[in-house]
Amino acid sequence: MTESAASAANWVMHPAEVAVFDRNAEALGLTVSELMRAAGTALADCAADLLKSSCGEAEPQKRQKEPGKPGEKRPICFLCGPGNNGGDGYAAALRLHERGYPVQLVAGAERQRGAEARAFRKQCVQADIPLCIADTTTEAELAEPEQLLRRAGLVVDCLLGAGFSGAAPRGAAAAILRLCHNLQKRGSLAPVLACDMPSGLGMSGGSDLDLDSDSDTTSGLSAPPCLPAVQTLTFHAPKLPMHHGNHADGKLRPEVGRLEIAPLPWPPQTTDCGPGELLRLPPLRPDARKGERGRLLVIGGGPYHGAPLLAAQAAGRSGCDLVHLAMPSQAAARSHWPLFLIPEILPATANADYFDAAGCAHLRQLCEQRHFDAVLLGPGLGRRKETLEPIWELILQLIEMETPLVLDADALYLLAQKCPGRWPVSGHREDHGNGESDNTGKVSLRAMQGIATPHQGELQRWLGTETRPARVLEALGTAGLTTVAEQQVLLCSGSVDELTGHAGRLAHSAGGSPRLACAGTGDVLAGLCGSFLAQGMSPWAAARLSSYLLRQAGQCAAKDMGLGLVADDLPLYIAKYLAKCLAQI
Ligand SMILES: NC(=O)C1=CN([C@@H]2O[C@H](COP(=O)(O)OP(=O)(O)OC[C@H]3O[C@@H](n4cnc5c(N)ncnc54)[C@H](O)[C@@H]3O)[C@@H](O)[C@H]2O)[C@@H](O)CC1
Numbered sequence: 001m002t003e004s005a006a007s008a009a010n011w012v013m014h015p016a017e018v019a020v021f022d023r024n025a026e027a028l029g030l031t032v033s034e035l036m037r038a039a040g041t042a043l044a045d046c047a048a049d050l051l052k053s054s055c056g057e058a059e060p061q062k063r064q065k066e067p068g069k070p071g072e073k074r075p076i077c078f079l080c081g082p083g084n085n086g087g088d089g090y091a092a093a094l095r096l097h098e099r100g101y102p103v104q105l106v107a108g109a110e111r112q113r114g115a116e117a118r119a120f121r122k123q124c125v126q127a128d129i130p131l132c133i134a135d136t137t138t139e140a141e142l143a144e145p146e147q148l149l150r151r152a153g154l155v156v157d158c159l160l161g162a163g164f165s166g167a168a169p170r171g172a173a174a175a176i177l178r179l180c181h182n183l184q185k186r187g188s189l190a191p192v193l194a195c196d197m198p199s200g201l202g203m204s205g206g207s208d209l210d211l212d213s214d215s216d217t218t219s220g221l222s223a224p225p226c227l228p229a230v231q232t233l234t235f236h237a238p239k240l241p242m243h244h245g246n247h248a249d250g251k252l253r254p255e256v257g258r259l260e261i262a263p264l265p266w267p268p269q270t271t272d273c274g275p276g277e278l279l280r281l282p283p284l285r286p287d288a289r290k291g292e293r294g295r296l297l298v299i300g301g302g303p304y305h306g307a308p309l310l311a312a313q314a315a316g317r318s319g320c321d322l323v324h325l326a327m328p329s330q331a332a333a334r335s336h337w338p339l340f341l342i343p344e345i346l347p348a349t350a351n352a353d354y355f356d357a358a359g360c361a362h363l364r365q366l367c368e369q370r371h372f373d374a375v376l377l378g379p380g381l382g383r384r385k386e387t388l389e390p391i392w393e394l395i396l397q398l399i400e401m402e403t404p405l406v407l408d409a410d411a412l413y414l415l416a417q418k419c420p421g422r423w424p425v426s427g428h429r430e431d432h433g434n435g436e437s438d439n440t441g442k443v444s445l446r447a448m449q450g451i452a453t454p455h456q457g458e459l460q461r462w463l464g465t466e467t468r469p470a471r472v473l474e475a476l477g478t479a480g481l482t483t484v485a486e487q488q489v490l491l492c493s494g495s496v497d498e499l500t501g502h503a504g505r506l507a508h509s510a511g512g513s514p515r516l517a518c519a520g521t522g523d524v525l526a527g528l529c530g531s532f533l534a535q536g537m538s539p540w541a542a543a544r545l546s547s548y549l550l551r552q553a554g555q556c557a558a559k560d561m562g563l564g565l566v567a568d569d570l571p572l573y574i575a576k577y578l579a580k581c582l583a584q585i
């Protein structure tokens with residue numbers, strides 16, 4: 001049932017991608033219930049194998065049953081949390097029960113959050129599998145679960161999986177984990193099999209808590225560490241928090257134990273862009289403050305003014321709070337400015353027709369004074385040497401400032417000139433914390449974070465090859481820098497968009513309307529990417545959502561506008577489509 005990590009993994013998944021792909025799979029016709037059953041079956045097989053290898057226990061029907069005698073088989077104890085990780089546990093418990101294994105359930109919540117997990121839990125109860133509810137944060141009320149855990153021959157940890165949020169486990173899950181941890185320290189806990197991820201492992205470092213620290217186990221206030229497992233059965237691919245530093249090529253954390261990967265019955269396009277992308281859009285908080293949903297600077301225009309305006313409008317219509325637009329003064333004067341855009345006026349010393357060194361120096365100052373959450377460079381800039389040289393310097397400075405970037409249009413032409421076949425990288429002499437550079441000539445390099453949005457022609461010019469972007473991201477290496485998995489994305493646009501990221505990330509985005517093959521849609525796409533980066537999404541999540549959203553909104557627009565669809569129509573349809581989707585989530 002399970003296969004080795006190397007063969008099953010497409011890429012090491014961000015835990016948030018689990019819900020995205022579940023949603024995409026659902027849209028492609030697979031139900032959550034089917035997914036949970038498949039996950040539960042794999043988990044049951046894994047538990048049976050582990051029991052056999054660790055305790056030498058054979059299948060129950062082959063054993064002599066002697067209930068109540070000292071030789072009685074110890075039950076498999078499932079710790080089930082409130083979400084779908086818990087649901088996998090119920091599905092697995094049911095399966096093992098059907099196979100004759102003694103099974104015991106400890107539920108960390110009165111009620112499961114999802115309908116499917118609720119249904120599997122109900123089936124367990126109907127099958128008379130003993131269930132103990134441990135919905136408490138008070139250690140004293142965990143006497144019964146403690147007894148059950150002490151008696152267990154195997155513990156299956158289904159408390160928290162990919163839906164773990166925050167820095168540490170909370171509430172009932174925290175109390176159960178503390179209990180397990182204490183039993184484990186005293187050698188009174190059976191081997192632990194983790195479902196999907198050891199509970200408590202998360203992107204924000206839940207697992208970095210000191211496992212050996214003497215945490216206060218009685219007050220219920222101290223944060224428990226994640227529960228170390230002898231084995232973890234994960235689904236489809238490894239998850240980033242399993243690796244040191246959340247790094248795809250980092251070593252596996254010891255808490256994961258032996259890693260097994262079970263395939264899921266996902267339809268073929270599950271990992272391509274789909275409706276699940278919307279789940280990674282940060283939610284709108286009731287006490288939202290202006291600017292929290294991002295401040296984006298769009299730098300474009302010169303010979304053309306429509307392109308940066310389209311990008312900026314798409315950004316505003318997709319939820320970015322503050323969209324600044326910097327254009328040379330002549331381009332700005334030719335433009336009809338939507339009122340929500342914040343114009344960035346260049347000084348009189350800057351050239352009026354195109355960005356030059358003075359204009360770019362002003363932009364650099366602006367970026368230093370004001371924190372922009374993302375900067376989009378390129379649309380309509382033109383290709384004059386007087387523009388491109390200082391824009392290149394500006395790009396390097398922004399990389400140095402760790403500002404997420406979107407590079408489009410003429411900025412991509414610049415990459416082909418300045419770093420053919422490579423991502424831009426900034427370099428600076430290292431200082432020793434006292435502001436002084438050393439004299440050793442040691443240079444520290446910084447990789448760009450963000451998205452490049454070339455069409456096929458721009459990509460070929462940059463790569464200097466006819467190759468399709470798939471699998472060529474390594475050719476766009478970053479001078480030996482280690483890059484974070486979701487940090488750099490190549491979104492090659494066209495009738496089917498192709499998205500490539502590091503560590504094997506590859507996805508397609510299709511659909512929409514062929515009428516989107518009209519002037520300005522690439523600018524809208526770049527504006528969306530900038531907007532979602534500014535709203536705090538990773539480049540990979542932002543690029544996927546942008547690509548999906550443009551196509552869906554474009555399809556709605558084409559229904560109304562037909563052949564008369566122009567790029568100016570799209571920002572409003574983007575807003576409407578987003579509103580419709582978010583109302584459904
Ligand atoms: N695509 C996949 O890989 C599949 C995933 N499935 C399972 O679904 C899981 C994800 O399900 P969910 O999204 O429901 O997430 P989880 O089951 O991991 O837990 C989410 C719930 O836990 C609680 N929670 C979150 N953070 C907490 C914290 N710090 N302290 C205490 N409680 C906390 C919240 O109530 C939240 O609703 C996966 O880990 C996997 O086990 C399977 O059902 C099928 C397929």
Ligand SMILES: Nc1ncnc2c1ncn2[C@@H]1O[C@H](COP(=O)(O)OP(=O)(O)O)[C@@H](O)[C@H]1O
Binds near residue numbers: 512513516520551
């Ligand atoms: N034939 C098509 N069918 C559906 N969508 C398309 C098609 N051609 C382009 N698009 C949409 O327009 C976007 C921009 O594509 P493209 O024309 O390559 O950009 P550019 O304006 O930079 O040349 C694509 O990402 C896609 O959403």
